[in-house]
Amino acid sequence: MDPLGQAAQRLPALLQLLHEELDAEIFLALRPQRLAESPLTGYFRTAPVPKMSSPGLSALATWDGHLPGVRIELPPLLSAQLNAPDAWLCSAVDSGGADLDNIRALDQVRVRYVVEALFLEGFAEEHDIAGGVKQDGMGRPATGRQLALAPLRGTESAAGSDSVVVKSGYFQLRQTPGVFQLALQTQKAEKLVKPKGLVHLTVRLGAPGDLAGRGSLLETLLMPGERQDDPYAKLFATKNSDSIKTFGGAGGDRKKCKETIHIFSVASGLRYERLLRIMMMSVRKHTKCPLRFWLVENFLSASFRRMLPGLAAEVGFAVSTVTYKWPTWLREQVQKQRVIWAYKILFLDVFFPGEVKRSWATERKRKGRSKARLGRPGILFIDADQIVRADVRELWELDIEGKVYGFVPFCGSGPSESLSSSMWKSLTGKAAKQEDLKNPDTVGFRFWEQGFWKTHLKNRHFYHISALFVVDLVAFRQRGAGDILRDVYQSLTADPHSLANLDQDLPNYIQANLPIHSLPQEWLWCESWCSESSKKNAKTIDMCQHPSKKEGKLQQARRIAPEWTQYDEELQRMIDKLET
Secondary structure: OOOOOHHHHHHHHHHHHHHHHHOOOOOOOOOOOOOOOOOOOOOOOOOOOOOOOOOOOHHHHHOOOOOOOOOOOOOOEEOOOOOOOOOEEEEEEEOOOOOOOOEEOOOOOOOEEEEEEEEEEEEEEEEEEEOOEEOOOOOEEOOOOEEEEEEOOOOOOOOOOEEEOOOOOEEEEEEOOOOEEEEEEOOOOOOOOOOOOOEEEEEEEEOOOOOOOOEEEEEEEEOOOOOOOOOOOOOEEEEOHHHOOOOOOEOOOOOOOOOOEEEEEOOOOHHHHHHHHHHHHHHHHOOOOOEEEEEEHHHOOHHHHHHHHHHHHHHOOEEEEEOOOOOOOOOOOOOHHHHHHHHHHOOHHHHOOOOOOOOHHHHHHHHOOOOOOOOOOOEEEEOOOEEEOOOOHHHHOOOOOOOOEEEEEOOOOOOOOOHHHHHHHHHHOOOOOHHHHEOHHHHHHOHHHOHHHHHHHOOOOOOEEEEEEEEOHHHHHHOOHHHHHHHHHHHHOOOOOOOOOHHHHHHHHOOOOOOOEEOOHHHOEEOOOEOHHHHHHOOEEEOOOOOOOOOOHHHHHHHHOOHHHHHHHHHHHHHHHHHO
């Protein structure tokens, strides 16, 4: 064992348990590696259950889950992350008001976690059928199939419980403990994969918490256009899209806008949750459309989750939470900030139910065409630390010209004759150099205009910011964009120093193969990189971290966007009302 590896932090408690419970002798061989710097970024402690003197669970009644302290000098602030079995979805339901992302080292904090659901993962493959017999040979991954765990006697599946099979054949499902039927999702309006003939589908399931990794093999037959009567019909029940939730929005004025706009965001810690709710209100203030926000459940605090339904009703939007367990075959991130960045970009194809997409009927009516054209966003991503000053309906209805997603270029980034400079001319009435869009104080920090990125972009591509982007979920899934992003991520992260800005560097790096639609420049203004003269045209303002100055996010928001304080005070009155 490498004494400075991550396993070395977790293994001693397990070895001690084996020694005490089994009276086993433990021999440990240490194999240190040559290191330029310490690979450890945190401290690990185990709260072991006391040894039970007799059979039963009586000892648990006296267990307080106390973590022993560390005998080393601690930094002033710590964050707490629960290390649980991979198959468990755990959430903190009570932390006594403490921010688990900012715990003072000398404080005593008591946290209660619950296991909310169990993950079930597996692999699915297909075999062709000829003459009623499954053909010999290797099958192919059932890429694009939609599987779900449906209640045995129910008709609806909870958001997040259905899964799209990715290119490798891998899928994961989550549900609370119970009895469910494995279902094949079918969509009337759109089918991700349409079998050409009779197909034999094989699914290998790994049982939750099965340390040996054994799986169960289930099989069914598929034929386009009709259901097949087969011995496994009860296990593989084909679900009709009419029985599934539509995930509509709330609020707005449906006389002026009927279609729900879906917005995705992620936040962790009380400070970012405060910024998040202000971003939500700023969106609501500027659009008449119904809204539904999608938040990553993994990172939300207990207090924010309790408050969220009431706040949504007060402000006027619907809200859903999504989650996805980090796949065991994908190289994992350790630092929490990098984990959050990864969740922004790596799982867009599997996060959302298949019903989250544009209303093609609305598009056909608007365009007067018999068939709607692809290239319309199905979901928008907006960072928690943004203020929105315009109607996001404009982004929602934007044609991204067949690309799977669209990002805003960094101010003044890209080819000399670029969208940025032409946009500036349309807004100001005069021609401008790209330097007019740049903050002159940070020109030397523009890393994408030097070194590796300058060579890689070759003055042909923009370097885009990931604080706001739009995704055509239908095109994204059909083109296997999620698989492409994960494959390149897996390759690049073999070098731990690559992808310094993971959520941003990854799509920019592969844009020659997975093109990015460049959104209008005014849709994201950032003080760190954009000129002060371009601020008046900004439709959103992002609180980017300044490369040479340290300033708190809240202080920065109050200074840059005066309306931020007004939103903050209005929301606090709502929260006080909800709490009383």
